[in-house]
Amino acid sequence: MALIVQKYGGTSVGNPERIRNVARRVAKYKAQGHQVVVVVSAMSGETNRLIALAREIQAQPDPRELDVVISTGEQVTIGLLAMALMQEGLQAKSYTGAQVKILTDSAFTKARIVSIDEQNIRADLANGCVVVVAGFQGEDEAGNITTLGRGGSDTTGVAIAAALRADECQIYTDVDGVYTTDPRMVPEARRLKSITFEEMLEMASLGSKVLQIRSVEFAGKYKVKLRVLSSFMDDPGEGTLITFEEDNKMEQAIISGIAFNRDEAKITVRGVPDKPGIAYQILGPVGEANIEVDMIIQNVGVDASTDFSFTVHRNDFDRAMDILKNQVQPHIGAREVIGDNRIAKVSAVGVGMRSHAGIASKMFRTLAEEGINIQMISTSEIKISVVIDEKYLELAVRVLHKAFDLDQEAA
């Protein structure tokens, strides 16, 4: 008998029929004697509908009140899934994040989990009950409703698995595992039987969209066995296992996959006085506004001034531009602030590149041959990322996938 946490995303619970399918899958696991906790997202489209409604009222919705509104999406799903589980003859009980309770900090719309009280869930499981938990949400110390940001349901799933010391956390999604790149963009993309935690972290952070980055961090930190599976196949097979040691990696390619991300925007502060502390003066106010910065590049200074570029989530673009133009620019005496939210980031990811030279040059050459200009570059031990014009995104992903032989089964 194992304790399994299953997480189902928005498309997996997108309508009553799909919710019934989830209930049937849970029933199979229960019939095998397992204890099951199910974490669910809002029905697909629901969160966007609620955000649109909020924006009709307030162009930039108050974060506390936005969380009150959008947290209802998951709340509807937990009730419906609990009912569907009862229809399968199971005992079931739903919990909102506040009811669990999942304690978070107070950073509305992007809160972080502080702790989880798993006592009630344990008691219900011991009584043979299937426990259904709302993903994406929690409650801060003052009792305010918070949400964890997009994809936060994955984080909830892994955090609950960690709190319960579950045997496995299964992430059910609309793909049957982690692919070498998005199969909707490149039909030759292949499913990976396993991927290391570090690679997955890069893939997730780069927008491969299978898992939310914080969920992978959580899984790594608490050594939660994580598996990505399809919720649309009767027998989802083994999906892709996220491993924590490179030795466990069954396929050993140099590059595991090509990740990409359209969710970023680039901001450049030009003519910045080139002196110590300038990076903090630029990014400090951005961080205080709770805007996360991804890539950061500072060019070599010319004439005692330099250009400073960085990327933020596209949703934060307007707010960040506002802060830079009205607070930062006058304060530091920069020449101008320019922004571009029509960019995309493409990355080659793989633990294999640690021991192989020439990966970067192969990547740059491949893009150059297609006439794709590289705007920013950043590298880590296991990935190389470039920012390009969004209109070249599909082309770039396709040619890189081919250049690194990702359409071939590994030896």
Added chain:
Amino acid sequence: MALIVQKYGGTSVGNPERIRNVARRVAKYKAQGHQVVVVVSAMSGETNRLIALAREIQAQPDPRELDVVISTGEQVTIGLLAMALMQEGLQAKSYTGAQVKILTDSAFTKARIVSIDEQNIRADLANGCVVVVAGFQGEDEAGNITTLGRGGSDTTGVAIAAALRADECQIYTDVDGVYTTDPRMVPEARRLKSITFEEMLEMASLGSKVLQIRSVEFAGKYKVKLRVLSSFMDDPGEGTLITFEEDNKMEQAIISGIAFNRDEAKITVRGVPDKPGIAYQILGPVGEANIEVDMIIQNVGVDASTDFSFTVHRNDFDRAMDILKNQVQPHIGAREVIGDNRIAKVSAVGVGMRSHAGIASKMFRTLAEEGINIQMISTSEIKISVVIDEKYLELAVRVLHKAFDLDQEAA
């Protein structure tokens, strides 16, 4: 400076434009120096949409999980209204029932308020904040989400007004006051400037739909000054005031109004052994299932057996029939159980009838002249109710409204 609780129903907050209108009205009261608490329902149609979704999963949705699902309707509205109030330049903060907290019993889908912790609301008001509270919902002692049943937002409004000892509780709705009957059915219906608490109680319980009965009971118990106003008029005027003393009644007609109700269903248990305790044996199991019974009639027994009829809410009809056929009938040895959910109840209400004879006979004669058969009769000091075939409802209301001169201004 007064402390005012305003309650807005589903049509008053039915879309973003209407929510903005509510915010503008609240801003006017704030500008006059008043403290304002706003209680809101779900946007119109939302609760029905959620119930339909639940029924797609489970024909008779589990009550606990149904409350989890439908309580989201009000939660969306409070967030949106708080945003709209901020757009009007006001400070605003939303509370779900659980956040307030509004403690209820555990009768899911029809819970009753046990107590309200008004400390946080008072603190927010003292800070100049407009407080927005979700109607219709609360939390039981175990932390489960509960709802108060249809129209429960009125009850929330009055209960909050009572807890805060507010100066007035204003119920904004899609009508501009209490009418002699539903103006949509009888164009000659007139608005009453005031109505006594007792009359209102009868009108509400009989489905005149302006106010929910428990809210009026609450108002009476805690002497909350209650006023019904239109949310669709720029200047809603004085609406209808609910008075607690008959002396305050400005119009003194014999009959104040004709109320009606299509929400009931009739159940008759035939061939019941006519012995003591039989009423309890029939209605006990119904009450245990938390089904409320309205009219009850036991005919004079013939051959040591009798017929026993009662009405329940139409939503509870299937469940009640199930209990009677499968539990009660075999147990007490009744001949048969028959049900009819195509009935309607029509009532003449007025404190004036206490001192006037002949009201009942006038009512029965008026209906007889139209060939409308009366199936059940019940009376109280200030009302006479009859159950008739639903298809005659409009006709009955129209002829009774005319017979009691309700289309004429009172002397």
